[in-house]
Amino acid sequence: MKFNNVLDNLKTYEAGKPIELVVREYGVDEKDIIKLASNENPRGSSPLVHDALCKEVSKIHLYPDDSMYELKEKLADKFDVLSQNVIIGAGSDQIISFGVQAKANENNKVLMAKTTFAMYEIYARQSGTTILKTPSHQHNLKEFLEIYQKSSDIAIIFLCLPNNPLGECLDRDDIYKFLDKINKNTLVIVDGAYQEYAKYKDKNKEIEPNEIIKKYPNVLYLGTFSKAYGLGGMRCGYGIANENIIKSLMKLRAPFNITTLSLKAGIIALDDENFVQDCIKENFEQMKIYEKFAKELGFDFIESFTNFITLEFNNDKNSSEISEKLLKKGIIVRNLGAYGMNAIRVTIGTPEQNIRFMNEFRKIYLNKMEG
Numbered sequence: 001m002k003f004n005n006v007l008d009n010l011k012t013y014e015a016g017k018p019i020e021l022v023v024r025e026y027g028v029d030e031k032d033i034i035k036l037a038s039n040e041n042p043r044g045s046s047p048l049v050h051d052a053l054c055k056e057v058s059k060i061h062l063y064p065d066d067s068m069y070e071l072k073e074k075l076a077d078k079f080d081v082l083s084q085n086v087i088i089g090a091g092s093d094q095i096i097s098f099g100v101q102a103k104a105n106e107n108n109k110v111l112m113a114k115t116t117f118a119m120y121e122i123y124a125r126q127s128g129t130t131i132l133k134t135p136s137h138q139h140n141l142k143e144f145l146e147i148y149q150k151s152s153d154i155a156i157i158f159l160c161l162p163n164n165p166l167g168e169c170l171d172r173d174d175i176y177k178f179l180d181k182i183n184k185n186t187l188v189i190v191d192g193a194y195q196e197y198a199k200y201k202d203k204n205k206e207i208e209p210n211e212i213i214k215k216y217p218n219v220l221y222l223g224t225f226s227k228a229y230g231l232g233g234m235r236c237g238y239g240i241a242n243e244n245i246i247k248s249l250m251k252l253r254a255p256f257n258i259t260t261l262s263l264k265a266g267i268i269a270l271d272d273e274n275f276v277q278d279c280i281k282e283n284f285e286q287m288k289i290y291e292k293f294a295k296e297l298g299f300d301f302i303e304s305f306t307n308f309i310t311l312e313f314n315n316d317k318n319s320s321e322i323s324e325k326l327l328k329k330g331i332i333v334r335n336l337g338a339y340g341m342n343a344i345r346v347t348i349g350t351p352e353q354n355i356r357f358m359n360e361f362r363k364i365y366l367n368k369m370e371g
């Protein structure tokens with residue numbers, strides 16, 4: 001069957017390998033597998049969420065509240081915006097797709113960093129738009145601006161703050177100076193999937209959605225419950241923007257786009273900020289151990305404002321080989337070879353998981369692997 005042309009140059013998104021696959025393909029015992037590949041919260045989610053979901057199960061024969069009143073109100077409260085400024089999605093991924101659908105088409109372009117969240121490009125390709133990328137892997141606003149000013153038809157700019165998969169994060173003040181130069185008809189998607197981590201580590205990285213939407217009616221801010229809140233399996237994310245943007249995106253949303261349980265999980269997760277802050281504190285304590293480890297073995301890393309760290313190797317090592325050998329030991333990481341980098345991205349795990357990673361990695365790195 002012939003499908004639409006846009007599908008011809010599309011690749012299926014390759015998510016981090018699930019534990020079940022490593023059991024099947026590598027014959028590793030399930031209890032020996034650690035997944036440090038998808039930036040999930042290694043401590044899970046708040047116990048309050050578990051309890052609330054057990055009760056909520058009695059309601060799963062009912063469609064969820066399609067107005068999503070309670071979750072929107074809570075998010076509006078948290079970020080000091082109005083509920084008309086909020087849209088809920090099946091992960092913030094879904095809001096990215098709405099943004100792209102709303103603006104990108106065959107006659108315009110979108111702009112992103114060379115190495116950034118893969119879904120920007122995938123949704124963009126589905127729309128038939130032209131994709132422009134900066135020369136540098138990491139976000140470089142000078143490059144963004146040069147490309148933007150040379151081209152009159154850029155419909156969307158993606159800024160991932162902090163950036164997945166590299167972990168770097170621009171300063172708020174630099175973002176604002178950049179946004180001042182952008183035409184109000186260009187949609188700027190500010191992806192804050194890791195903002196909870198970034199603002200904990202460095203206040204200069206904090207993007208406040210209420211401030212940004214007041215100043216910039218063309219910015220769509222994104223947040224998610226999948227990372228710091230530990231709810232990746234619930235598929236719950238949100239967008240915050242000027243009411244006009246939200247109204248347009250709402251037209252693209254199917255009714256009941258998240259489940260009764262996802263909705264409840266998001267609502268209750270917001271009641272337990274202590275859990276989230278504890279996890280973030282431990283995350284950065286553990287990250288310091290990774291940094292020390294890298295220095296000790298003599299390879300580079302990118303300073304990270306997230307819950308993962310990108311380790312970069314010299315030419316004498318190969319990131320694909322390292323990832324494959326780790327996998328055989330039951331440790332799943334993200335190889336960044338596909339981005340033209342000799343690097344791996346490792347999600348910061350629990351202290352026990354990190355020790356295991358470092359022990360196995362050291363052996364592989366120093367070539368002390370049998371076989």
Ligand SMILES: *Cc1c(COP(=O)(O)O)cnc(C)c1O
Nearest residue numbers: 091092093117164193224226237
């Ligand atoms: C994980 C992630 C998301 C979205 O995750 P959802 O699970 O769809 O909410 C969005 N952007 C970035 C950069 C991410 O890393």
